[in-house]
Amino acid sequence: MAANYASVQPGRFRVLKQGAKPVDPNPGPVVYWMFRDQRVKDNWALIHAVEEATRLVFPSPWPSIYTYQIPFFLFRGEAEETIPKFVRECGASLLVTDFSPLREVQKCKEEICKRVSDCVTIHEVDAHNVVPIWAASEKLEYSARTIRSKINKWLPEYLIEFPTLQPPIAKWVGTSPSIDWDGLIDEVLRKGAEVPEVDWCEPGEKAAVEVLMGSKSGFLTKRLKGYSSDRNNPLKPRGLSGLSPYLHFGQISAQRCALEARSVRKLSPLAVDAFLEELIVRRELADNYCFYQPHYDSLLGAWEWARKTLMDHASDKREHIYTREQMEKAQTADPLWNASQLEMVHYGKMHGFMRMYWAKKILEWTKGPEEALEISIYLNNKYEIDGRDPNGYVGCMWSICGVHDQGWKERPIFGKIRYMNYAGCKRKFDVDGYISYAKRLGDIKKRKAESLILSKKAKELCS
Numbered sequence: 001m002a003a004n005y006a007s008v009q010p011g012r013f014r015v016l017k018q019g020a021k022p023v024d025p026n027p028g029p030v031v032y033w034m035f036r037d038q039r040v041k042d043n044w045a046l047i048h049a050v051e052e053a054t055r056l057v058f059p060s061p062w063p064s065i066y067t068y069q070i071p072f073f074l075f076r077g078e079a080e081e082t083i084p085k086f087v088r089e090c091g092a093s094l095l096v097t098d099f100s101p102l103r104e105v106q107k108c109k110e111e112i113c114k115r116v117s118d119c120v121t122i123h124e125v126d127a128h129n130v131v132p133i134w135a136a137s138e139k140l141e142y143s144a145r146t147i148r149s150k151i152n153k154w155l156p157e158y159l160i161e162f163p164t165l166q167p168p169i170a171k172w173v174g175t176s177p178s179i180d181w182d183g184l185i186d187e188v189l190r191k192g193a194e195v196p197e198v199d200w201c202e203p204g205e206k207a208a209v210e211v212l213m214g215s216k217s218g219f220l221t222k223r224l225k226g227y228s229s230d231r232n233n234p235l236k237p238r239g240l241s242g243l244s245p246y247l248h249f250g251q252i253s254a255q256r257c258a259l260e261a262r263s264v265r266k267l268s269p270l271a272v273d274a275f276l277e278e279l280i281v282r283r284e285l286a287d288n289y290c291f292y293q294p295h296y297d298s299l300l301g302a303w304e305w306a307r308k309t310l311m312d313h314a315s316d317k318r319e320h321i322y323t324r325e326q327m328e329k330a331q332t333a334d335p336l337w338n339a340s341q342l343e344m345v346h347y348g349k350m351h352g353f354m355r356m357y358w359a360k361k362i363l364e365w366t367k368g369p370e371e372a373l374e375i376s377i378y379l380n381n382k383y384e385i386d387g388r389d390p391n392g393y394v395g396c397m398w399s400i401c402g403v404h405d406q407g408w409k410e411r412p413i414f415g416k417i418r419y420m421n422y423a424g425c426k427r428k429f430d431v432d433g434y435i436s437y438a439k440r441l442g443d444i445k446k447r448k449a450e451s452l453i454l455s456k457k458a459k460e461l462c463s
Contacts, residue, residue, distance in 0.1 A: 007163040008048045011135045012126055017113040019093065019121035027056045028091035032070075033083055035105065037098040037127040037250030039205050042162045045125035046070075049096040050165065052123070056093065071176035074184075079108050084115035092120060098250070099126040101133065101291035101390055129284045130255045131158045133291050136284055140292035142303075143404045147288060148281050155280075159258055195383060196445055198348035201245050208252035211242050213260060219243065220264055227271040234340075234351040234434045241275065245349070247283070248386035254279055285404065286390040289397075296393050297377055299370050299401060306402035309415030310369040316412045322365045324375045336422055336431055337361050339438035341379075346441040348385040353428075355380075359399030360420045364413055373400050 022028075032049035040046065050070075075082035087095055095116065097109065113122055126132035131154040141147040189197070201207075213220050219227075219241045230239025246252040257279055265272040295301035299310065322332055330338040330345070340358045344350040350358060363372040376396045381387040397403040400417070407416035425431055 008044055008051060008125070009157065012044055012132045012158070013048055013096075013123050014134060015121065016097075016109060016124050017116070017120070017122040019117070019119045022093065022119045028093040029053065030056065030094045030096060031087055031090065031092040033079075033095060033097040035079075035098055036100045037253075039208075039251050039253070040165075041205055042253035042256045043098075043127050043250075044162075045096055045098040045127040047163060047165065048123065048125045049094075052094055052096065072179075073176065074179045076184075080111045080115065083112050087116050087120060095120060095122045097122070097124050099124050099128055099133065101287050102388075103290075103294060103296070128250065128254065129287055130258055130280050131155065131284060133284070133287050137288055137292075141285060141288050144277075144281055144285050147285050151281055151284060159255065159262075161259065162253075162255070196346055196348070198385060201242075201348065201385060203249070203251065205251050208243070208246035211246065212252065212257055220260055224264065224271050224275075225268045227268075228274050231274070232353050233429050234354050235430055235437060237351060240352070244386040244391070248389045248391075254283065283391060286394040289394050289403065290390040296390075296397065297373070299373060301397060302401035302403060305407055306415075306417060309407070309410070309417065310401065313413050313415040314368040318365060318367075318413065320365050321367065324378065327362065327365070327375060328379060332361075332365065334361060334422065335435050336425060339435040342438040342442050344379070344383045346438075346445045348383065350384065354434075355395055356399050357420045357425060359396050360414075360418075363400045363417070369400060373397070376400060 030049050030053040032046055034045070037043055037045060073086065075086065083095070086092075095112075100106070109122070109124065116122070126134070129136070131151050135154055135158070136151050137147055141150075202210075210216075210218065212218060215221060217223065217238070223238060223241075226236070226239050227241070230236040233239060241257075243252065243257060247254055247257075258276060261272050261275055261279070289301075290296040293301045299307055302310070320333060326332065327341065330341040332338055337358060340350050340354040343354065344358075359372075359376045362376045363369060366372040366375060373396060376399070377393065380392045380396060384392060386392065394403060398405055402417045405418055408418050410416050411419055422431070
């Protein structure tokens with residue numbers, strides 16, 4: 001593939017390991033380990049890998065028409081084992097990887113740096129955030145207020161159009177192993193059988209673009225005007241962008257979403273500004289927290305005032321105490337909370353407003369803040385299609401531990417953590433309507449499951 005010369009700003013990537021100068025004057029290939037950003041289009045990590053490969057073969061000035069074939073390899077197993085092994089086998093001189101702030105991924109990369117040859121260089125590219133995490137801020141930010149101006153300062157430099165990548169024409173020296181996609185999908189479905197399959201979200205880059213800009217129900221083309229007024233109403237899920245699963249899996253670039261939204265701002269400035277605040281400032285604040293706070297999933301990661309107030313009230317009497325199993329099965333005395341749990345289980349995604357109420361009630365119904373946080377993260381990561389994400393961790397930490405929030409009026413159990421209750425929800429939206437909506441989701445899933453069982457038995461009888 002061909003890319004424009006020097007199109008990836010130096011601030012978008014960092015060197016995790018600088019390899020020693022090789023004895024062999026002919027450098028090995030460049031390997032791109034695709035992890036968080038699972039796309040070909042609008043991918044700064046892929047663009048950087050292509051540029052570096054071109055630079056190795058053709059010192060500047062580069063021939064603008066030269067392109068590369070990029071084969072795809074799928075490895076199963078632990079990345080700490082498979083990545084160094086492949087880098088060694090193909091004789092790579094540079095390993096490029098995309099960026100994730102999560103602790104397990106960062107530790108994995110540290111181990112890979114130790115296991116590859118001393119001659120191998122490793123670059124990490126932030127292809128997920130509009131403003132790279134280390135460029136936006138060099139420290140843990142306290143709130144959206146403290147990071148917003150820093151991000152806005154860098155947007156003119158980083159919120160730019162992507163270079164065009166041409167179709168590949170050259171051949172990879174070697175063979176690309178065939179991949180048993182059907183077998184792999186069957187195995188994943190078996191392992192995840194406990195979690196209901198969702199059918200409303202079609203995966204892939206094309207589907208992501210359709211959700212953003214489709215002619216039928218695209219967010220920017222058909223649903224944008226209602227975003228400001230409807231996005232906080234759990235009974236209007238279409239009022240949301242619907243992009244979070246695609247952003248989570250990297251099947252669409254946040255930068256592409258921002259560019260397209262900015263281009264239609266004159267049609268609905270309030271909606272676009274609200275969307276860009278969530279897309280850029282809030283998402284990047286979550287990445288900032290998980291990158292600079294190693295305890296992003298623990299009470300140790302709370303601000304000092306919040307940790308103190310939670311511990312001061314940890315032994316307060318609770319009206320109800322529920323186990324994790326009871327919550328997972330939506331067996332509480334609160335029909336609204338049960339509805340939100342059912343929405344998450346059967347739909348794979350809980351409305352953002354309900355996520356806050358949901359997590360805060362878990363704090364109210366457990367023996368202490370540590371258990372509440374553990375249960376909320378467990379359920380979020382298990383059932384949310386966009387779980388296991390910085391936004392999810394920060395959402396739980398905001399709701400239970402007051403991260404990125406301020407202290408409020410002190411009350412039992414919550415201390416100074418922001419409080420939410422059933423009565424407050426009733427003032428904001430049709431609670432009974434939402435409960436009925438969640439129940440219908442469960443009924444639909446149940447009927448589909450029963451239909452599949454009958455269909456399977458019929459096939460067995462016919463065979």
